[in-house]
Amino acid sequence: MGTTNVGGPRLTSHMSTPARPLAVPVTVPLTVPFTAAAVVDGAMGVVVDGIVDIDRMVTHLLAVRTVAINELHALALAAEPAASGSATTAGSAAVSRGWSAQMTARRVAATEVSAALRISEREAEQLVADSSALVHELPSTLDALREGRITYRHASILVDEARSLPSESWSTFESAALPEAESRSAAGFRQRARALREREHPQSIDERRRSAEDSRSVRLEPTRDGMAWLTAHLPAEQAIGAYRRLTEIASGLAAPDEPRTLTQRRADVLADLLIDGVMPDSGIGRGVRATVLVTVPVLSLLNQVEVTGAPSSSLEGYGPISTEVARRLAAHAPSFVRLLTHPETGTVLSVGRDRYAVPRDLRLWLRIRDETCRFPGCGRSAANSDIDHTVDWQHSGATRHDNLAHLCEAHHQLKHHTLWRVNQAGGGVLEWRAPSGRRYRTEPAVRLAR
Numbered sequence: 001m002g003t004t005n006v007g008g009p010r011l012t013s014h015m016s017t018p019a020r021p022l023a024v025p026v027t028v029p030l031t032v033p034f035t036a037a038a039v040v041d042g043a044m045g046v047v048v049d050g051i052v053d054i055d056r057m058v059t060h061l062l063a064v065r066t067v068a069i070n071e072l073h074a075l076a077l078a079a080e081p082a083a084s085g086s087a088t089t090a091g092s093a094a095v096s097r098g099w100s101a102q103m104t105a106r107r108v109a110a111t112e113v114s115a116a117l118r119i120s121e122r123e124a125e126q127l128v129a130d131s132s133a134l135v136h137e138l139p140s141t142l143d144a145l146r147e148g149r150i151t152y153r154h155a156s157i158l159v160d161e162a163r164s165l166p167s168e169s170w171s172t173f174e175s176a177a178l179p180e181a182e183s184r185s186a187a188g189f190r191q192r193a194r195a196l197r198e199r200e201h202p203q204s205i206d207e208r209r210r211s212a213e214d215s216r217s218v219r220l221e222p223t224r225d226g227m228a229w230l231t232a233h234l235p236a237e238q239a240i241g242a243y244r245r246l247t248e249i250a251s252g253l254a255a256p257d258e259p260r261t262l263t264q265r266r267a268d269v270l271a272d273l274l275i276d277g278v279m280p281d282s283g284i285g286r287g288v289r290a291t292v293l294v295t296v297p298v299l300s301l302l303n304q305v306e307v308t309g310a311p312s313s314s315l316e317g318y319g320p321i322s323t324e325v326a327r328r329l330a331a332h333a334p335s336f337v338r339l340l341t342h343p344e345t346g347t348v349l350s351v352g353r354d355r356y357a358v359p360r361d362l363r364l365w366l367r368i369r370d371e372t373c374r375f376p377g378c379g380r381s382a383a384n385s386d387i388d389h390t391v392d393w394q395h396s397g398a399t400r401h402d403n404l405a406h407l408c409e410a411h412h413q414l415k416h417h418t419l420w421r422v423n424q425a426g427g428g429v430l431e432w433r434a435p436s437g438r439r440y441r442t443e444p445a446v447r448l449a450r
């Protein structure tokens with residue numbers, strides 16, 4: 001790619017030298033076409049041109065990364081016996097248990113990228129899928145990215161819309177959409193691409209709706225200050241029906257002395273219905289309550305004061321919450337199990353209830369220790385994960401805390417189906433080895449005294 005010559009002296013790289021040589025050949029001029037003097041001269045245009053040039057370099061590098069990620073995916077696929085004919089134990093086991101070579105390779109590539117870049121697996125899977133689509137199906141888009149004519153954001157929108165079309169329509173869609181990507185903002189392009197996709201789609205809206213329904217889901221996303229989003233992706237009529245009902249109930253709660261706004265009442269009604277409500281007809285849900293652990297430092301209960309810097313109260317699957325909320329949940333909410341912790345070390349002193357038999361004790365103890373799935377970067381809650389024997393039971397692994405750790409369904413399978421390997425290093429620390437040979441450590445959420 002070229003950089004715009006804006007005149008004036010050029011600064012040779014202010015970028016620091018990488019700690020090790022790059023594994024992927026990169027051809028980008030490390031020249032920043034503006035200087036501090038240009039700013040002093042008031043030549044803002046020079047600086048803006050410089051920013052545009054730098055952005056094109058970044059975009060070019062993202063295109064190079066796209067090719068590299070696709071290369072990793074290809075290597076992972078080549079390592080699969082069904083694809084390459086060479087047999088590995090993990091590979092054969094995977095095929096026999098319903099993981100195709102394609103699926104295993106995709107999972108290996110995504111977990112390698114996620115662990116190495118410390119990004120979520122969702123994001124890494126997206127990168128792997130986008131890279132494969134750009135390299136194999138949408139080469140003109142990859143070229144545009146390489147030349148900095150579109151941003152990575154534009155490219156992912158194009159891939160995203162293309163992916164919802166049958167593969168035979170991709171090329172027509174790309175030819176129509178790419179010129180639009182080169183001249184519009186990302187938001188504007190998204191709108192335009194959606195319209196083009198609608199035009200190109202050979203399936204009727206009814207057929208599409210039937211397959212779109214498969215993607216319905218509910219998501220939890222923690223945000224700041226003790227709050228979180230609970231989002232549902234639903235068939236439109238269900239979403240609208242639910243929203244109308246919330247609005248009607250919330251409107252019915254209006255009263256002259258009601259301090260809550262309609263928006264606040266709607267949220268309260270939603271929480272009440274979901275936490276305490278019952279499924280119509282079957283009555284399923286009656287008496288079912290989620291059990292959530294609340295960890296409360298013992299001093300905050302005694303003193304009724306919050307000490308700055310002291311361990312804070314914590315809600316399982318979320319993180320720190322205010323002491324006041326923790327106290328209220330621990331005292332009045334039957335769905336929340338209270339754990340008292342030592343004020344300085346955070347060591348668990350009491351499990352709050354003694355209704356657990358011995359194996360359940362260990363189970364609960366591990367749930368507090370791990371808090372989430374113990375695969376590098378995974379945030380799925382331990383409450384929804386399996387307890388895995390680090391050394392298999394049939395290979396004389398014991399059912400002890402130092403041979404047990406929580407793995408969510410996806411990572412439990414990954415451990416059995418791929419060459420990801422794990423060891424316990426003591427104190428609840430896990431040492432992982434990726435198929436590539438890279439190593440990762442995951443620490444327990446809480447160091448517990450036994």
Ligand SMILES: [Zn+2]
Nearest residue numbers: 373378408411
């Ligand atoms: Zn996991």
